[in-house]
Amino acid sequence: MIDLNSMSEALQRGDAEKVEELVRKALEENLTPKKILEDGLIKGMDIIGAKFKKNEVYVPEVLIAARAMHAGMDILRPKLTEAGVKDIGKVVMGTVKGDLHDIGKNLVEMMLEGAGFNVIDLGVDVSADKYVEAVKDHQPDILAMSALLTTTMIYMGEVIKALNDVGLRNKLKIMVGGAPITQDYADQIGADGYSPDAASAVDKAKVFIP
Numbered sequence: 001m002i003d004l005n006s007m008s009e010a011l012q013r014g015d016a017e018k019v020e021e022l023v024r025k026a027l028e029e030n031l032t033p034k035k036i037l038e039d040g041l042i043k044g045m046d047i048i049g050a051k052f053k054k055n056e057v058y059v060p061e062v063l064i065a066a067r068a069m070h071a072g073m074d075i076l077r078p079k080l081t082e083a084g085v086k087d088i089g090k091v092v093m094g095t096v097k098g099d100l101h102d103i104g105k106n107l108v109e110m111m112l113e114g115a116g117f118n119v120i121d122l123g124v125d126v127s128a129d130k131y132v133e134a135v136k137d138h139q140p141d142i143l144a145m146s147a148l149l150t151t152t153m154i155y156m157g158e159v160i161k162a163l164n165d166v167g168l169r170n171k172l173k174i175m176v177g178g179a180p181i182t183q184d185y186a187d188q189i190g191a192d193g194y195s196p197d198a199a200s201a202v203d204k205a206k207v208f209i210p
């Protein structure tokens with residue numbers, strides 16, 4: 001009989017092969033995809049997120065844990081769809097125009113996915129038009145923007161303005177983050193939320209889901 005704690009622990013170690021093996025075994029043993037997701041994969045990612053927040057683990061450990069999460073999710077995703085398990089919310093995310101930094105963005109996305117969000121990644125150097133199109137196409141609960149340069153962070157305000165101009169601003173929550181961003185700056189541009197790191201971004205995103 002499989003113990004989902006061992007799946008959570010393998011994920012925390014970043015042991016992708018073991019996670020895959022345990023997800024397959026759990027499915028063979030007829031555990032529900034929802035239980036495997038919540039008590040195995042998400043639980044492991046939650047623990048990594050909490051440790052990351054306390055500086056008990058660092059970026060490389062989070063990245064390898066996220067890779068193991070993806071390996072498990074690749075097997076589980078079709079079963080979740082069959083079982084009709086819904087994502088807890090939809091997030092469209094990208095790094096703003098002029099900015100090519102994506103390590104932090106990817107980390108935030110992986111942690112959001114780990115928490116059960118459906119994340120649509122727009123990549124880097126994302127223009128206001130592209131954000132607006134993606135909001136129209138995907139109708140997310142949250143639009144998330146990342147910026148690492150003082151020269152590009154100002155573009156976040158442009159994106160919010162563009163969403164306002166087409167009447168979409170009030171249809172979603174806007175979250176911003178990245179090394180030069182502060183709460184004051186987020187307030188100044190009219191964003192709904194700011195988080196200093198990936199784990200707090202997940203906490204904030206959860207608050208925005210009714």
Ligand code: B1M
Nearest residue numbers: 099100101102103104144146149150176177178179197198
């Ligand atoms: Co760049 N770079 N870089 N760089 N780079 C910085 C940011 C810089 C601080 C270095 C320095 O001078 N000390 C500086 C910015 C200065 C400033 O504007 N104040 C800088 C510069 C100047 C540049 C170039 C202009 C250099 C040049 O070409 N002259 C150039 C710009 C290119 C461009 O974007 N147009 C450039 C290029 C690059 C590389 C391509 C070489 C590479 C990026 C590779 C990549 O991302 N694929 C790079 C890197 C790696 C860095 C540093 C060293 C590391 C950034 C990083 O990945 N950190 C960085 C210096 C540093 O930070 N020590 C630097 C790790 C990552 C996990 O943290 O991204 O902060 P971070 O994400 C965190 C949080 O911020 C938060 O969560 C993450 C995890 O906790 N977070 C969010 C991020 N997004 C969030 C969104 C949220 C919530 C939280 O909600 C939506």
